[in-house]
Amino acid sequence: MADLPFPFLREHVPLAPLTTWRIGGPARYLAEPPAEKMPDLLAWARSAGLPVWILGRGSNVLIDDKGLSGLVILTRNIWQEIRHEGDFLVAGAGVSLPRLCKAAAAEGYSGFEFFIGIPGTVGGAVFMNAGFGPGDPRDTRAVLEDVGLVRRDGEVTRVPAADLRMDYRHSVLQDAGNALGDAVVTDARFRLEHPGDAAAIRDETRKHLADRKRKQPLTRPTAGSVFRASDGVPAAVHIDRAGLKGYRVGDACVSPKHANWIENLGHATAADVRALIDHVRTTVQKVFGVTLEPEVRELGGGG
Ligand SMILES: Cc1cc2nc3c(=O)[nH]c(=O)nc-3n(C[C@H](O)[C@H](O)[C@H](O)COP(=O)(O)OP(=O)(O)OC[C@H]3O[C@@H](n4cnc5c(N)ncnc54)[C@H](O)[C@@H]3O)c2cc1C
Structure with missing residues (x-):
């Protein structure tokens, strides 16, 4: 086996266990890089002619049975920092959404309770504008200030949330042909706007979890909602x-x-x-x- 160019790179890694559906073949290459190595990693993939995919907690993806014959960048174990900075909470893109919710609560802020039952990462939530249904204001956009991105050409940039044009289950990161299309989220800054009472926040998160348990098949491998609502109808x-x-x-x-x-x-x-x-x-x-x-x-x- 040829030497690999980065210590954080692995070959032939099964992906099914890294998805909530437990479906999909292996990755040809899988990387868990420090954020500052992203430009070098993307440059290597470009020179090797490898397509690149980003995988968070794999809770909204269907991976092909043949696997992914390129480079997968897996964030669930990296980019894990959370810090309180003035009026903001800054979270690495690999931070899980329940952890983000609990961190905001620990700082005494509400507005993040809806994240408690969404088993994704901060990066996946920004990409998808994760949240409740169409017309419900509780989504990622509602609390997002700006994001750190690495564009596919390797440029590192910081972009205000407004530039991501987030809408129901959409952000500009999904749009091929846009300068930010397929950019990799490395961290996100969230606004801490609503001081909240610890007991009230706890009650609210418990209520969300109980609602989900009642309505959703949480004991089976799934990927949450498969289809978008159309014209507001679930x-x-x-x-x-x-x-x-x-x-x-x-x-x-x-x-x-x-x-x-x-x-x-x-x-x-x-x-x-x-x-x-x-x-x-x-x-x-x-x-x-x-x-x-x-x-x-x-x-x-x-x-
Ligand atoms: C039990 C269950 C409940 C769910 N409930 C909800 C819900 O209430 N609301 C909701 O909106 N969704 C829900 N989902 C779907 C899913 O959890 C969200 O879409 C979540 O935001 C996906 O995050 P992830 O890290 O798992 O992303 P992944 O599934 O790993 O990836 C999803 C997409 O985001 C991209 N992506 C991931 N990380 C990054 C990054 N760092 N930079 C750029 N692109 C990235 C991937 O390339 C991929 O295209 C649910 C899923 C399950 C299994």
Whole structure:
């Protein structure tokens, strides 16, 4: 095996255990770099002709069964710092959202409670504008001040949240062709605006967790909501009314508990999930004339 150019680089790393769906083949290369090495790492990937993917906690991705034949930058174990700076909380992109929520509460601030049950990272939350449903003000944009980014050309920059044009499950980071498209988030600065009573914050987070337990299949491998809401109507409403709860392809199953979630019953493949997604989309289109757009991000397999 040839020597690898960086000490933080590994080869042929299984990715399924690094996703909440437990699906997907291996990464050709996987890196867990210090933030300051990102420009060098991206330059190496460019010179080697390797496509690059970023993976946080893998809670919103469908990774192809063949894996990713390029470089995966994994953030869940790196970029972990959280610090209180004046009116802000600064968090590394690899910080988990429940940890961010607890850190804000420990500093005596509310406004972060909605993060408690979202099993992603700060970077993934910025990329997706993670939060509650369309029209609900509780999302990442509501508390975000600015972010540290490394663009794919290696330029390190700091960008105000307004420039990310965040909207329901969208940020400009998702837009190919934009100068910030596919930029890597290395840290984020959040506003501490609402001093909160510790007991009230605790009650609020407990309530969020209890709501989720009641409505969501949290004991199964899933990736949360599979489809975006369309015209403000939750996708689950259409999927449920189309009678698709419990519908299966292989080991991928429309959750009997929440119609917009797909459970991995044990050995589901990305091909199973893709076929199930296609079936759901076609059926909902046929029955209601509504086109469902996936919220989960496909990595590899042309996606
Ligand atoms: C049980 C469960 C509940 C969920 N509930 C919610 C919910 O209430 N609201 C909600 O919005 N989502 C929810 N999700 C989905 C998911 O947790 C969020 O989208 C989360 O923000 C994804 O973060 P992640 O770190 O897991 O990202 P990943 O799944 O690893 O990646 C998602 C996308 O973000 C990109 N990305 C990740 N990190 C970075 C980075 N540092 N820089 C640039 N791009 C990056 C990836 O390349 C990928 O395209 C849920 C998922 C599960 C499994």
